């Protein structure tokens with residue numbers, strides 16, 4: 001699973017960092033940055049998927065899996 005974050009859509013709700021703190025960090029105003037390259041470990045799918053579904057701004061986007 002691979003995600004990206006569209007920071008132009010982020011509205012600073014901070015939900016993502018609560019669900020998946022290893023993948024999202026928040027700046028002083030609560031706006032999120034993606035940590036790492038967007039590749040999600042299998043063990044973290046649940047938390048990241050919750051972050052994605054709960055983001056009120058739909059700023060977290062699931063990318064098609066990389067072709068192998």
Ligand code: SF4
Nearest residue numbers: 010011013014016055
């Ligand atoms: S949940 Fe969405 S709107 Fe809120 S900080 Fe994260 S990316 Fe931004």
